[in-house]
Amino acid sequence: MAQRGSPMTLAEKIVARAAGRDAVAPGETVTCAVDLAMMHDSGGPRRVGPILERLGVGVWDPEKIVVVSDHFVPAVDAAGAAILDLTRQWVADNDIANFYDMQGICHVVLPERGHLRPGLFVVGGDSHSPTGGAFGAFMFGVGASDMAGVLATGETWIKVPETIRILCEGELPPGVCAKDMILALCARMGMGGGQYQVIELAGSTIEALGMTERMTLCNMTAELGAMTGLIAPDQVTAAAIMAAGADPGDIDIWKGDKGARYMEDHRLDAGALSPQVAKPHSPANAAGVEASAGVPVAQAYIGACTGAKLEDLHMAARILKGRKVAAGTRLLVAPASTRTTARAAADGTLANLTAAGAILMPTGCGACAGMGPGVLGENEVCIASTARNFRGRMGAPSSEVYLGSPYTVAASAVAGRIADPREFLEGAGA
Amino acid sequence: MSARRLGKAGRAWVFGDDVDTDALAPGRYMKGPLEELARHCLETLDPGFAANVQRGDVLVAGVNFGIGSSREQAAQALRHLGIAAVVARSFGGIFFRNAINAGLPCLVCADAGRISARDEIIADVRAGRIENRTTGETIGCDKLGGPLMAMIEDGGLVAHLEKRLKGARAEGLRS
Numbered sequence A: 001m002a003q004r005g006s007p008m009t010l011a012e013k014i015v016a017r018a019a020g021r022d023a024v025a026p027g028e029t030v031t032c033a034v035d036l037a038m039m040h041d042s043g044g045p046r047r048v049g050p051i052l053e054r055l056g057v058g059v060w061d062p063e064k065i066v067v068v069s070d071h072f073v074p075a076v077d078a079a080g081a082a083i084l085d086l087t088r089q090w091v092a093d094n095d096i097a098n099f100y101d102m103q104g105i106c107h108v109v110l111p112e113r114g115h116l117r118p119g120l121f122v123v124g125g126d127s128h129s130p131t132g133g134a135f136g137a138f139m140f141g142v143g144a145s146d147m148a149g150v151l152a153t154g155e156t157w158i159k160v161p162e163t164i165r166i167l168c169e170g171e172l173p174p175g176v177c178a179k180d181m182i183l184a185l186c187a188r189m190g191m192g193g194g195q196y197q198v199i200e201l202a203g204s205t206i207e208a209l210g211m212t213e214r215m216t217l218c219n220m221t222a223e224l225g226a227m228t229g230l231i232a233p234d235q236v237t238a239a240a241i242m243a244a245g246a247d248p249g250d251i252d253i254w255k256g257d258k259g260a261r262y263m264e265d266h267r268l269d270a271g272a273l274s275p276q277v278a279k280p281h282s283p284a285n286a287a288g289v290e291a292s293a294g295v296p297v298a299q300a301y302i303g304a305c306t307g308a309k310l311e312d313l314h315m316a317a318r319i320l321k322g323r324k325v326a327a328g329t330r331l332l333v334a335p336a337s338t339r340t341t342a343r344a345a346a347d348g349t350l351a352n353l354t355a356a357g358a359i360l361m362p363t364g365c366g367a368c369a370g371m372g373p374g375v376l377g378e379n380e381v382c383i384a385s386t387a388r389n390f391r392g393r394m395g396a397p398s399s400e401v402y403l404g405s406p407y408t409v410a411a412s413a414v415a416g417r418i419a420d421p422r423e424f425l426e427g428a429g430a
Numbered sequence B: 001m002s003a004r005r006l007g008k009a010g011r012a013w014v015f016g017d018d019v020d021t022d023a024l025a026p027g028r029y030m031k032g033p034l035e036e037l038a039r040h041c042l043e044t045l046d047p048g049f050a051a052n053v054q055r056g057d058v059l060v061a062g063v064n065f066g067i068g069s070s071r072e073q074a075a076q077a078l079r080h081l082g083i084a085a086v087v088a089r090s091f092g093g094i095f096f097r098n099a100i101n102a103g104l105p106c107l108v109c110a111d112a113g114r115i116s117a118r119d120e121i122i123a124d125v126r127a128g129r130i131e132n133r134t135t136g137e138t139i140g141c142d143k144l145g146g147p148l149m150a151m152i153e154d155g156g157l158v159a160h161l162e163k164r165l166k167g168a169r170a171e172g173l174r175s
């Protein structure tokens, strides 16, 4: 049992606060008050609406609910359009003011619009909800029934998870980024590396990263089988929250106590890392890019919450500037949000991408989950900056997806085959 | 819960490690109704599964069963096909939650590997035990905690909440 005054990890502190307790300990089942509930068009209203009807209740607090349409946008067929229509109707019927219709992928839109801050207990109707951990919020993914329970009651139960700490030290070499760090961790720890624990990332490498890179790391703790990922807030976090027009609050209280107990401690030597590529059909199949180099690709895809934020587009542009996408390969770029598109347009990034032959796609989940445009045909090979490469996820069951950083995807688009981005950066004098 | 209440023995369908939610509920069928989606459940691993599985059959797997997305159709599709329980060495966390919510028992069983395809087995969820009629073996597994068992017995989270909210409303009327 938890004892008052015993040191707690960051995750335990947030859970204890949400549970209205002085302290919690791993393994305890507690009921937590939910500060914010986020859902999207695929798992949201169309699934939770009928459940709430059956329960005969409305939503507990419209102000604490955020709805984002991102999976079926823009509609490619009548079924998708009907889902979007239902989503809009439900939002109107339930007085949800925080509705972002076709403004970007939920995990990116949420912090962009100032909804996340340290210490919040947040549920998301999507498995990549751990992305919110980059802002020091305890945010985890739930299915639609769980979400309906939250919407009906404003609370949910959790078994307090253990925390695994990963200390990342060293300066990332040129052409190596957060995506390579998390792929390397997937390779090392496997997809069950976190058995529904919290993975807290810390160390000098993390401190040096910008927010969207931190989001990529927390996002893919889902691929490690974690309940969520967390990064303790610092000045970088506070500045990003203020830039989004929100109040970060007292960031200093949201860190692990000295002497807090971690289930495991890992170290990642980020300074020694090379670009990583995960072979089909699992992120855990990651290895240095040389193991996949030379594989011809029909499609290179820069998209998803993991791989098409502003910094991701900057990385791709550094490679693509002044170069051309190889004949026989198509490069699709689907920016993660409308704000990302606007910023990338304003700073010249989009011009560099499109001049190289990139095809600009609508913002949204797109081909990442096989629901939008850009899906793969039989036996097609793709390298993508997305989070997962499960069999058939991006299209035909016989298609193959390799995962890499935006640098690696861009370099592969230019080469027409999987390529090491460092060669291109050296060529560019970087 | 007695074996009788659990119904007759079902056949074991055995899968390996890391069976993900895209295999259970393929994204390209997510727009359609559950019946349609369920027809494609696990087709990338065993094309005959959905057509041949029978009510009361048990799904057996290795580690990380149900890893991947939060789509609860992954669990609902199995329930729709009549799967009585999933027995695996370990489960993806969200899938586990979703399955319990859907009223689909998930049993963590270190010895799941001892069950062979087509074995006749009974999953005694309450006792935390698998009886293998084919081999005569009894295999222990982790019991579900009290609150989770209550949810399974009510038929899943929604039915459980329905009961609870009705109770609360009745209380409210009295006071």
Ligand code: SF4
Pocket: A070, A105, A106, A107, A126, A128, A303, A304, A305, A306, A364, A365, A368, A369, A386, A387
């Ligand atoms: S972009 Fe892909 S990983 Fe991200 S929320 Fe959309 S479908 Fe999920």
